[in-house]
Amino acid sequence: MSVAKKSVNKPAPTRREGLGLSAVAAAIVLLSGCASLETPKTAAPAPAATTAAPAATPNFPGAAASAPAGTAAAAKPPVDPSAPKPFAEVSKGATQQDGLFPIWRKDDKVWIEIPKAMLNKPVLFTVNIANSVGERGLYASQMGSDWMAEFRLVGKQVQLIALNTKFRAVAEQGSKRAIEQAFSPSLLGSGAVASAEHPERKSVLVDAGFLLSDIPGYSTRLEMAYRLPYAIDRANSSIESSRAEAALSTLTARIHFATPRIPAPPLVPAPSPVPPPTPPQSTPDPRSFFVDYVYSFAALPETPMAVRHADPRLGHFMESFTDLGGDLKANPRLHYVQRWRLEKQDPTAALSEPVKPITFWMDKNIPVRYRPAVEAGIVEWNKAFEKIGFKNAVVAKQQPDDANWDNMDAGHASIRWFVGADVGFAIGPSHTDPRSGEILDADIGMSDVFARGSRRMIVEDVGLSSEQRLAQLSQNWQGLQVGEAPAQCHYAQEAAAEMNFALDLLEARGDIAPDSPEAEAFVQAVIKDTIMHEVGHTLGLKHNFKASTTITREQLKDKALTEAKGISGSVMDYNAYNLALKGETQAAFNNSTLGAYDYWAIEYAYKPIAPEQEKAELARIAARSTEPALAYADDADAGGFGPYDGLDPMANRFDLGDDPLAYYKKRLQLSQELWTRVQDRKPEAGDDPLRQRRALLAGFNQLYRAAELVGKYVGGMHALRDLPGSTGRPAFQPVEPAKQREALQFLSTGLFSESSFRFRPELLANLTLDYNEWERGVPVNLSAAVARVQLVALDRLLSANTATRLLDTPAYLAPAQRKNMISLNEVYATVQGSVWSELKSGAEIDRLRRNLQREHLKRLQTLLTRGSASLPPDALSLLRYNATRLQAELRQASGNGALSVESRAHLAESLGSLTEALRATMTRS
Template identity: 50%
Template sequence: MFALNSLRVAVLLSLGAHALAFAQEPAPPAPPAPPAPSPSTEVPVVATTPLQPAAAPAPAVAAPAATRPFAELVRGARQHPGFLNLYQKEEKVWIELRPDQFDRPLFMSVNMPNGLGERGVYGSQMGFSRVVTFHRIGNLVQMIAKNTQFKAIGGTPEAKVVAQGFSDSLVAIAPVSSGPNPKNQSVLIDANILLFGDIPGFSTRLESAFRLQYAMDARNSSFTSVRSDEAMTGFQVNAHYAVARIPAPPPVMPAMPAAIASPPTTLPDPRSMFLGFYYTFMPLPAEPMASRRADDRVGHFVTTNQDFSDDVAPTTAVHMVSRWRLEKKDPAQALSEPKQPIVYWMDANIPDKYRESVRQGILAWNAAFEKIGFKDAVVVKQQTAADRFDTMDARHASVRWFVGSDVGFAIGPRQVDPRTGEILDADIGMSDGFSRTARRMVSEDGMGGTVAFAPHDGDAAHEDRCDYMLQSGDEMGFAMGLLEARGELEMGSPQADAVAQAYVRSVIMHEVGHTLGLRHNFRSSTIYTIKQLQDAAFTREHGMTGSVMDYTPFNLALKGERQGEYVASALGPYDYWAIEYAYKPIEPAREKQELARIAARSNEPLLAFGTDQDAGGFNSDPDVNVFDLGSDPLAYFQRRLAISRELWDRIQNRTLKPGESYESLRRSFDYGFQQFARTMPVVVKYVGGVTYLRDHAGTGRATFTPVPLPRQRAALKMLTNSLFKSDSFTFTPAMISRLGADTFAMRGKADVSVGGRVLGLQAGVLDQLMSDAVAVRLIDSREKLDNPGLGLGLDELYSTVQDAVWSELKTGKDITGMRRNLQREHLKRVAVMLLRATPSMPADARSLQRENSLALQRDLRGAMARPASREVKAHLSESYETLSQALKAPMLRVGT
C-alpha cells in the first residue's frame, strides 16, 4: 500500500509540475526589482527569495517529506479563523482543512485587481468562478473543479451515466504539511504551493496578447494579503510572470506580422511583470435559490445545464435566468423592503467628482423593482478606509475604476451559482476613459480622439464585454464638436460639465443592467418617434429608448429643430418588463402560468427586443442596430449623415483663435468619417434584409419578414448617393491643408489622406454589397414572399451600383482621382466574381455580373473615344483591358 501511495504521489507531482505548469520556469536575466505591493489594510505577506538570473528550474511541489506535528507547525503563526482557517508565519500561509471539508463543494472565484495596463490585461476585472472540492489522496490534496454543466437527478441510473460520461478537472495540488490536529483531526496544506500556479491560465492569455511564452514564476510570487471570516476566505496573490528573453525582431517583416513577438510597452522591463489575482473561497448557498426558467422573448443572461434526467424532453438544455436572490421581508405587503437588498459598493478608487453620477446610475434601477413590490431593492455604499475588504472578493458587488494605455470600455460581468443561476457577485469595471474622455472633451476643446479597441478573450469576456462606453465616447466627441461649432455649448461651462456627468450616469445604468442579468436590447431604439425624442419632458418620464440596454447615440437635433435630452436619463418600458420577468415574486404553484403571461406581452410595440446576434453580421435584422434612434432607422441614419456634413461645412468655415491648435479641426473631421463608417454598414443590412421576431405562436406575426421593397430601394439610394456619386465628398483645399495632428502622439505621416479615408468607406460598402452573403440573402428573402417580384433582385442591386460608380461614362464628366480609385475597387470585385467562383456564390450572381460587365465594356469603349486627360485615358484603357481579360479567362472554381 505504501508503494502504491508513493507511486500516486509521484504521478500527481509530475502532473503538477508539467501539465499544470507549477514548476518554476527559468528566470529572465537581469529583471527589475519587484514593485512594492499596493497599500492594504490587511496583513501583508511578502516573498523573501529574490529572482536570480539563470536560475535552474525547480519543481514547485517537492516529494512530500514526513509531516510535522500540527502544533509544532503553527507555533508562533498568526491565526485567521473563518470559513477556512488560515495560519500565517512570515511569507508562509497554511490552510486548515477539517475532515468534513474534504469532497465538499464550495464556490471559488478568481478576480484580477492588478493588471498590466494594455492589450486586455487590466486591473479591476472580474475573472471566472468554479465549484471546487478539496480531495485528499494520501499526503496530497487536489483542488478539483466539478463539472456542473451536466447533471441528472441524484441517486438515479442517469446520474451514474452522467458521472461516467463527463470528467471533472484538476485545478491545483498541494502536499499535506502537518499531522492531524488532535482536537478535530484537521490537517494543514501549503497555500503558497496551492495558489502560486497558473490557475487563471494567464500564460496562454499573455501569449495571445504578446506572442511571448510568459510562465508563472512561483518562487517570486507572494501573498499581498490574506483574509478569512465566517462568510469567506480570500487571498490576494502578487503573481510573477516572466520570460527568459525577448526575441530580436525579424530583419524583414513577415507576411503575417501579428504572429511575431510584440512585447508589452508599459513595463520597465518587458521580461518581467506582476499581476494581481484575488482568490475567494466561500460556501455555496445552503439552500439553493429557486431557479427561474428563461424565455427567449425576454433578454436575460442565462445559466445553462444539460439535464439527462428526462429522455422524453426534446433537448437536455435547461436555461435558467441569471438573477439575484430577492425576497420580500413582508410578503403580505404590496411594497416591502427585501430581506437582503442587492448592494453595490462604490470602490474607493472612483474619482470623487463622478461618484454622485455613478450612485444615481445604480439607484435608477429601483424604479423597476418598485413596480414589482420591492422598496429599495438596490442599495449603494461607498467604500472607505474603515472598510477592511477588497471589493474584488466574491462577497461585495462593486463598481471600480481602472486605467490602461489603450482602454476605453466598461464591463458588467456576473458570477453565478451554476445549480440555480443565482448571481453571487458582480463587479462593474469602468476604464479611466469613462471619465477622461468626457472630461477631455469638455475642458480642452470638446473633441475626443478614438480610444484603441482593447482585445478580450475567455468565455465570460465574449458574453459580457460591452463596448457601449467606448463607442458612446466617440458619440460624445462628435456631439460636443458639433455643439461647439454651432455655438450652442461653451466648453468648460457648467452646462458642458452637466452633459459629461449625464453621459457617465447613462452608461452606469447600462452596465448595472448587465449585472442584474439583462442582455443588450438593440431593437428598443425604434419605439419612439423623432418628435417624441425632441420632448425632454417625455423622455425623462418614459426613457429615450425602450431600454437602457441599447447603445443609444447622443440625441442631436438638426439645425433649427427642438433639442431634447442629449442622453438617456430614465429606464424604458422594456427594462421594467425584463425585471418583472426575472424578479417578480410568484407562488411556485402558479409560476409557470404567470411567467407565460408576462412573456406573452412580447408583441407589444413598447417591449420590442433584439439582442447581439440579431444586430451583427450580414444576415442580421436591419431594425436591430447599435446607435440609432427613432421609429425609422433609415430616416435616422439619413439625419446623422446630414449632421456629419454640417460638421464638415462648419469646420471648413471655422476661424480658430490665435494660438489654438489645428488638432481640434482634425478630430472633428475624423468624427464625421466615424459617423459614416458606423452608419453605412447598417444601411447595407436593409438590402435583402429580413426582420426577425422572437414571437411564439398566437401573435399573428411571422418570425421572418423581408424588408419591404420600397425600403430596400431607399437604403440602396442612400448608399449610392452618400458614397458613390461624383460629388459625394467635396472638401476645400484650405480646410484640408489645416488638418494638423497631435505631434506628440503621431505615428506615420502627419498629413491627411482624404482620398484614403473616402476609399476606405467605399471599399467597405462594396465588399458588403457585392458579397456572396448579400446575394444569398436577396435570393432567400424572395422565398418568404407570396409575390417574389416584391423583393429586390440581384440585377437591380448590381446595375444600380455599377451605374453610380461609373456614371461619368454616360455623362461625359471628368473622372477625378478619387473617382478613379472607386472605379478600380469596383472593377477588382467584378473581376474576382468572374474569375473565381466560390462555393457560396450563387450561380445567378456570376451570370448577372457577366452581363453587366459586357455592358460596362461597351461604355468604356465609347468613353475612350472622347477627349480626356492622359490620366483618365490611361485609366479607361487599363479598365477596358482588365475587364476584357476577365471575360475571356477560364473560371477557376475555388474549393472544388
C-alpha cells in the same frame, strides 16, 4: 456580513490599489463589452446534486487511527519519516485569519486550512484580475473565471477540482452515474498536505503556493496580445494579501510574468497584411510585469435558490446546461435565468424592503466628482423593483478611502474604476451559482473613458471594422475557454465616440464651451447612462438592440417627454445621442431613466410568484412581447461577429427612432454640418492643435457606422421572437422592397458620391500634428477615410449572406407579392451603375471615385478568378453577367479624349484588368 473583518492576530496586508485618476470628462466601454455581457463559464463539474458522495469521510495523512471498540489501545505504531509534521508545529508563530477556509501566515509562507468536513463539498471558486499591464485589453479590475469546485484528498495531495455542470440529470430517472463517467471534471490545482490532522479541528494545512500558478490561463491572453512566450516566474511571485470570514476566504496572488528576451525584429518585414504586435509599451521593461489574481473561495447557499426558466421573447443571461435526466424530451437544453436572490421581509406587504438588498460597493478610486452620477445610475433601478413590490432593492455604498479590503473578492458586488494606456471599456459581468442561476457576485469594470483627453484616441481609431472591433474585444475579455463565445459590452467605448462627436458639434455650434459647466453636466449624464446600462447587466439583463426603435422620430424632438422618459425603450440598448438638426428644437441628449422594456425584464426575473402560479404568470408576462414598446433583439440579432451579420435592419447598435434609415440620413447631415462649421471657424491662439483633425475624423466615424447599417436593409429580414402558435405572425419577413431601394439610393447618392466629401484646401492644409509626440501620426489620408466609409457598405452589398437572402426572397412571398420584389440582379446592377456612373455621363472621374471603382473591380476580379465557397452559384453567374456589361461600357468610355490623363489611364487599366479576369480560368474554392 462584515465588510472589513480583521484577522485574529493581525490585519490582512493591504494590497496596492490602482493609480489615482485625474479630472475627467468622457465615456466608453467592452465590453463590453457592451457584449450583449455574460461572464464566460468554463467546463465545470456537476452540482452537489449530481456529484456522487464519497463512500466514507477520508482520513488525512498523519491522522491517528482509533483502536477497535472493546479492545485495549493499540500499540504505538512506528514513526513514518515521510508523515506530515503535527499541525501545531507547522503553524507555530503563524497568524490566523479564521473563516470558511482559515488562512495561516508566517513570514513568506501561507497555508490554507482544509477542514475534513469541507472535503468533497462544493464551493464557488473565482479568479479576478486586480492589477494588470494596462493596455491591449490587459486591464486591471476585471472579473475572471468562476467554477463550482471542491477540495478532494488523493493520497497526500489535496486537489482543487472544478465540477462539470455542463451535463446534469435534473430528474431522478436519469443515470447520474453514467453522466459522471461520461464527462470529466477538471483539475485546477493541487498541493501537498503540509501538516498532520489537527486533533480537535479535524483539519490540515495545505501550502497556498499552488495558487502561484496560471489557474485562469492568463498566459494565453498574453500570447494573444504580444505573441511572446511569457511564463510565470514562481520565485518572484507571492501571496500579497488574504482575508477570511465565515462564508468567504480570499487570497491575492501577485504573479510575475517574464520572458528571457525580446526577439529582434526581422531584417525584412514579413509580407503579411497584419503587422506583428509590438512588445508591451506600458511597462518599464517589456520583459517583466506583474498581474494580481484575486482568488476567492465562497460558500454556496445551503439551499439553492428556486430556479426561473428563461423565455426567448425577452433577454436575460442564463445558466444553460444539457439535462440528460430523461429520454423523451425533444430538446435536452435547459436555461435558468441568472438573478439575485430577492425575498421580501414582509411577504404580505404590497411594498416591502428585501431580506437582503442587492448592494453595490463604489470603488474608492472613483473620482469624487463622479460619485454622485455613479450612485444615481445604480439606484435608478429601484424604480423597476418598486413596480413589483420591493423598496430599496438596490443599494449603493461607498468604499471608504482608508479601507484595507479589496472589493474584487467574491463577497462584494462593486463598481470598479480602472485606467488603461489605450483607453478601455466598461463591462458588467457576474458570478453565479450553477445549480440555480443565482447571482452571487458582480464587479462592474469602468475604465477612465470620460477623460476629455481620450477623445483623441477614440476618433483616430479608424482602422477597424465593427466586426474586427467586436472580435478584438472578445479577445480582450476572457475568450480562453474552448468553445465559449463570451458576450461583450463595449457600450462605454462606443458611447464615448458618440459623445465626442456630440461635443465637437455642440462646441462648433457654440452651444457648449469646452470645460464649461454645461460640458460637465453633459458628461455627468453620460456617466449615469453608462452605469445604468452596466448595472442592468449585473442584474441579469442582456442587451436589447431594438429598444431604440420604440420611440418615434417626432417624440425624439419633444423636450419634456424625452427628459421624463428618455430617448429609448431601454437603457440596455446602445443608444446614440439625440442631436437636433440645425434649426430644430433640442430635446434630451441621452437616457436619464429606465425604459418600458427595463421594467418588463425586471418583472419577469424578480417578481415574487407562488410556485403553483409561476408557470402561468411568467407566460402571461412574456406574452406582452407583442406590445410595440417591448420590442427585443440581442447581440446575435444585431450581428457583427461570426456567422451573424445582422439580417434585421431594426436591430442595431447606435441608432435612434422608429426609422433607422432616416436616422442614418440625418447623421450624414450632422457630419456635414460639423465639417462646414469647422471650416468656417478660424483657428485661434491657444487652440488644441488636434481640434480640427479630431472633428473631421469624428464625422467620418459617424458615417462609417451609418454605411455599415444602411446595408442591412438590402436583403434584410424582419425577425420576430414569437413562440410557435402564440401570435400567428411570421417569424421572418423580407424588408419592404421600397425600403430596400431607398437604402440603395441613399448609398448611391450619398455615401458613394464624392460630393459628400468636399473639403476646402485651407482646412486640409491646417490639420496639424502634435509635435510633442514621437508617434504623432501623419497628415490625414482623406482618401483612406472616405474609402473606409464606402467599402463597408460595398462589402455588405456584395456579401454571400446578402446574396443568399435575396435569392431566397421569392420563397418567403406569395406569388402576388413577388411582382415588386427586389432581385439580386437589381442590386448588382444598381451598385455597378452607381460606382461607375461616369461611364455613361462622360464626366471627369474624381480621385475618390477612382478609388471606389478600383475597389469594386478588385472584388469582381477575385470572384471571377477564384470563385467563392460561400457565394451562391447564381450570384457568381449574375456577377459575370454584369461584369461583361461593364467591360463593354469601359471599352466605349476609353475613347473619351476629353478626360484627364489620370482618368484615361484609370479606364485603360480597369478595362485590361477586367478583360483578363473574364478570360481567366476560375480556380474554384
